[in-house]
Amino acid sequence: MSRQEQKLKTRRAIIEAAFSLLDEQRSLSSVSLREVARAAGIAPTSFYRHFKDIDELGLTLVDEAGLNLRQLMRQARLRIASGGGVINTSVDTFMEFICAHSNVFRLLLREHTGTSLAFRAAVLREIQHFIVELTDYTMSTTGLPYQYANLQAEAMVKLVFSAGAEALDSGAEQQAVLAQRVKLQLRFIANGAKEAAGV
Amino acid sequence: MSRQEQKLKTRRAIIEAAFSLLDEQRSLSSVSLREVARAAGIAPTSFYRHFKDIDELGLTLVDEAGLNLRQLMRQARLRIASGGGVINTSVDTFMEFICAHSNVFRLLLREHTGTSLAFRAAVLREIQHFIVELTDYTMSTTGLPYQYANLQAEAMVKLVFSAGAEALDSGAEQQAVLAQRVKLQLRFIANGAKEAAGV
DNA sequence: TTATTGAGCTTACACTTGTACGCTAATTTA
DNA sequence: TAAATTAGCGTACAAGTGTAAGCTCAATAA
Numbered sequence: 001m002s003r004q005e006q007k008l009k010t011r012r013a014i015i016e017a018a019f020s021l022l023d024e025q026r027s028l029s030s031v032s033l034r035e036v037a038r039a040a041g042i043a044p045t046s047f048y049r050h051f052k053d054i055d056e057l058g059l060t061l062v063d064e065a066g067l068n069l070r071q072l073m074r075q076a077r078l079r080i081a082s083g084g085g086v087i088n089t090s091v092d093t094f095m096e097f098i099c100a101h102s103n104v105f106r107l108l109l110r111e112h113t114g115t116s117l118a119f120r121a122a123v124l125r126e127i128q129h130f131i132v133e134l135t136d137y138t139m140s141t142t143g144l145p146y147q148y149a150n151l152q153a154e155a156m157v158k159l160v161f162s163a164g165a166e167a168l169d170s171g172a173e174q175q176a177v178l179a180q181r182v183k184l185q186l187r188f189i190a191n192g193a194k195e196a197a198g199v
Numbered sequence: 200m201s202r203q204e205q206k207l208k209t210r211r212a213i214i215e216a217a218f219s220l221l222d223e224q225r226s227l228s229s230v231s232l233r234e235v236a237r238a239a240g241i242a243p244t245s246f247y248r249h250f251k252d253i254d255e256l257g258l259t260l261v262d263e264a265g266l267n268l269r270q271l272m273r274q275a276r277l278r279i280a281s282g283g284g285v286i287n288t289s290v291d292t293f294m295e296f297i298c299a300h301s302n303v304f305r306l307l308l309r310e311h312t313g314t315s316l317a318f319r320a321a322v323l324r325e326i327q328h329f330i331v332e333l334t335d336y337t338m339s340t341t342g343l344p345y346q347y348a349n350l351q352a353e354a355m356v357k358l359v360f361s362a363g364a365e366a367l368d369s370g371a372e373q374q375a376v377l378a379q380r381v382k383l384q385l386r387f388i389a390n391g392a393k394e395a396a397g398v
Numbered sequence: 399t400t401a402t403t404g405a406g407c408t409t410a411c412a413c414t415t416g417t418a419c420g421c422t423a424a425t426t427t428a
Numbered sequence: 429t430a431a432a433t434t435a436g437c438g439t440a441c442a443a444g445t446g447t448a449a450g451c452t453c454a455a456t457a458a
Binding site: 024025026027029030109110112113114115116117120124151152154155158159162165169181184185187188189190191192193195196 | 223224225226228229308309311312313314315316319350351353354357358361364365368380383384386387388389390391392394395
């Protein structure tokens, strides 16, 4: 294995270790450098060969999480194209994502309101991506003017994220209820926006 | 000053000290017992005369914050009664609250998605109060059936909290924009719910 | 082949943390 | 007045933290 390969592999190990530490009771700011190093199987001081700070690692994690989100969107679009209703399919896809990658979603959720301005800004950026894409999609499929489509998209994304947050602390049966509820709420918004725009 | 009075006063000092530490970059879990004691002007070990844990203090803070929220609701209702529109007045009252008691709102916001299950549950309880009251209000003023009123209330509260979160990181001009946007979104929901209920 | 680089290690240090233990001194009770 | 209670303090300790300094040794470059 080349030196560069090895370094990348260790970097990966650090990132994965950090994600694995982010369970229900840990936030980025509560994870220590030494803990991450321990979990990654390296000496504490070796950490510095890869990241300047624990904060630099944190931003990397947020970026990775955002990447996952974008993959999620792509997946959702594919499923929408093959029928089933936009709202239904999107919410279902999102909920599946949360279950499958709960630590990733938890990271975004937690740092969204976390103690680091840099992290909050980074998460907000990722959510904005989401909103922009949904706004475009809404405009092209419903013909809603930008203002309305954007307000609708923002409201929808926020509600879905909020439902996702609750889902993290819920069992499977309650998750189904949550999904059902948020779908109805999204329909409220879609209809209300349509009406307000006078379409 | 009686012994009991003195003790209550110190307890107050601890609570206020804790709130004062909860600025943009601190969460409950990142505040140490020693820090709180230092800020309250007592010895670290004296803390235990008042709270079993730092966690017990945390729950007390969440309760106090919830109390503030309920006062806010009462205030909003008074202002609604004296005219100005429900949505307008409520959002304005809420935004004023956030500015005036940013540390209190920040606490709720942060612990809502924080690392302690107990704190998350406590905050959720406070938010549920909010939703229940808004549901009742909605039913009595619009005649919407419970299911719809409840879904509407939940969506509204979540959006307002979410806007409040953004407001915390914004200047006055942007806060005005945020308020305007969330008001429109609330109207989407109100109209959409009305339509869906077939009223 | 030899010299350089650099990922990872060990050791070390100065801090901060929670909290156990026992004391003081003032209030409350008897 | 005498005894009991207790808020608050000081000391102490084990455990964890970030990170500086300098070493090793294998991969790369010359």
